[in-house]
Amino acid sequence: MDSTIKHIGVFTSGGDSPGMNAALYAITKTAEVNGINVSGFRKGYEGLIDGDLVQLKSHELQKLTQKGGTILKTARSKRFLELEGRKKALQTLNANKIDALIAIGGDGTFKGLLAFSEICDIPFVGIPGTIDNDISGTDYTLGFDSAVNTAIENIDKIRDTAESHNRVFIVEVMGRDSGYIGIHSGLMVGADAILIPESDTDFINLLDKVKNYDSEDAFLIVVSEGDEIGAEFVSSKIKEVNPNVDLRITKLGHIQRGGNPSALDRMLGIRLGVEAVKSLLQSKKNVMVGVLNNQLHLTPFNEVVKQHQVNKELHELLELFGT
Numbered sequence: 626m627d628s629t630i631k632h633i634g635v636f637t638s639g640g641d642s643p644g645m646n647a648a649l650y651a652i653t654k655t656a657e658v659n660g661i662n663v664s665g666f667r668k669g670y671e672g673l674i675d676g677d678l679v680q681l682k683s684h685e686l687q688k689l690t691q692k693g694g695t696i697l698k699t700a701r702s703k704r705f706l707e708l709e710g711r712k713k714a715l716q717t718l719n720a721n722k723i724d725a726l727i728a729i730g731g732d733g734t735f736k737g738l739l740a741f742s743e744i745c746d747i748p749f750v751g752i753p754g755t756i757d758n759d760i761s762g763t764d765y766t767l768g769f770d771s772a773v774n775t776a777i778e779n780i781d782k783i784r785d786t787a788e789s790h791n792r793v794f795i796v797e798v799m800g801r802d803s804g805y806i807g808i809h810s811g812l813m814v815g816a817d818a819i820l821i822p823e824s825d826t827d828f829i830n831l832l833d834k835v836k837n838y839d840s841e842d843a844f845l846i847v848v849s850e851g852d853e854i855g856a857e858f859v860s861s862k863i864k865e866v867n868p869n870v871d872l873r874i875t876k877l878g879h880i881q882r883g884g885n886p887s888a889l890d891r892m893l894g895i896r897l898g899v900e901a902v903k904s905l906l907q908s909k910k911n912v913m914v915g916v917l918n919n920q921l922h923l924t925p926f927n928e929v930v931k932q933h934q935v936n937k938e939l940h941e942l943l944e945l946f947g948t
C-alpha cells in the first residue's frame with residue numbers, strides 16, 4: 626500500500642453526467658477509511674488553475690448519491706489547453722500539498738491529464754463520466770444509462786402525440802460523435818428508423834421505408850446528434866420522397882444530461898470511485914478505471930481512445946430493427 630498519499634484532489638470535467646456525485650461520495654469515503662483527506666476542485670480544470678477548492682466530507686456527500694449533475698460543478702477549460710494554464714494548475718497542487726489526483730470526465734479530460742503528466746509527476750487516475758458512452762476501456766461510462774432512460778421516457782411521450790396525429794417525428798438525441806444513446810434509445814422505443822454516425826446505410830434504408838409510409842400511423846425516427854446528416858436534412862429529404870407527410874422535429878437536448886442517476890449509474894459511480902482510490906493506494910498512475918464484462922478494469926490513459934464504432938452485435942441489432 627502506498628502510504629505516501631495523504632491528500633487526494635478530485636474534480637469533474639467536460640459535460641456533467643448523472644452518477645458523478647455517487648463517485649465523489651465513494652472516493653471520499655474510501656479515502657477517509659484510509660486516513661486520506663480529499664479536496665474537490667470546482668469547475669474542472671478551471672478550479673485547478675485558480676486554486677478553487679473545497680474539503681470534501683463523506684457524511685455530507687452521502688445523501689447526494691441520488692442527485693444528478695455534479696456538486697463540484699464542471700467546465701470545459703480553454704486555459705488548460707495552454708502550457709501556461711497547466712503550469713498554474715501545478716502551482717495549485719504544490720501549494721495545497723496534493724499527492725494524487727482523480728478526474729471524472731470524458732476522453733478530453735484524460736487527454737488533459739496526459740498533457741499535464743509531462744510537467745507533473747503525482748499519480749493521476751481517471752473515471753469515465755460522460756453520457757455519450759464513447760470511451761474505450763469500459764463497457765459503460767457514468768451517466769449513459771440515466772441518459773438513455775431519460776431519452777426513452779421522453780420519446781415514449783412523443784409517440785403518444787405522434788400516433789394521435791399520424792405524424793412523422795424526428796427525435797434528435799445527444800451524442801456529440803457517437804450513436805450509443807441513439808441506438809439504445811431507438812431500439813427501446815421501437816423506432817421505425819435509427820440514424821447514428823457509425824453507420825452510413827441507415828439513411829438510405831430510411832428513405833426507402835418512408836417513401837411508402839401511408840400516414841396511417843406514427844413514424845418515429847431517432848437521430849443521433851453526431852450523425853453527419855442531421856435532423857433538418859433528414860426532414861427535407863423525407864419531404865422530397867413523400868411530400869404528404871406531416872413531420873415534426875424534436876431535439877431532446879440537455880434534459881438527457883440531468884435528473885437523478887439510474888440504479889446502474891449510482892452503482893457504477895460507487896464501484897469506480899472506490900476502485901480509483903484503491904488504485905492510487907496500489908501505486909497505479911495515469912490509468913482510467915472502468916468496467917469490462919462486469920469486472921473492474923484499468924486502462925492506461927495513452928490507450929484510452931474515443932470509441933468511434935459500435936460493436937458488431939449492436940450493428941446487427943441496428944440492421945434488424947433500425948430501419
Ligand SMILES: Nc1ncnc2c1ncn2[C@@H]1O[C@H](COP(=O)(O)OP(=O)(O)O)[C@@H](O)[C@H]1O
Nearest residue numbers: 639640701702705730731732733734736737740
Ligand atoms: N489535448 C489536451 N490538452 C490539455 N487539456 C485538454 C486536452 N484535451 C482536452 N483538455 C481539457 O479537458 C477538458 C474537457 O474535455 P472535453 O472534450 O470538453 O470533455 P470530456 O472530458 O467530457 O471529453 C477541456 O475543456 C480541456 O480543458
Ligand SMILES: O=P(O)(O)OC[C@H]1O[C@](O)(COP(=O)(O)O)[C@@H](O)[C@@H]1O
Nearest residue numbers: 639640641731755756757799800801
Ligand atoms: O453542454 P455542451 O457544452 O453544449 O455540450 C454538449 C455535448 O455534451 C454531451 O452531452 C456530453 O459530452 P461530454 O463527452 O463532454 O460529456 C454531448 O452529448 C453533447 O454533444
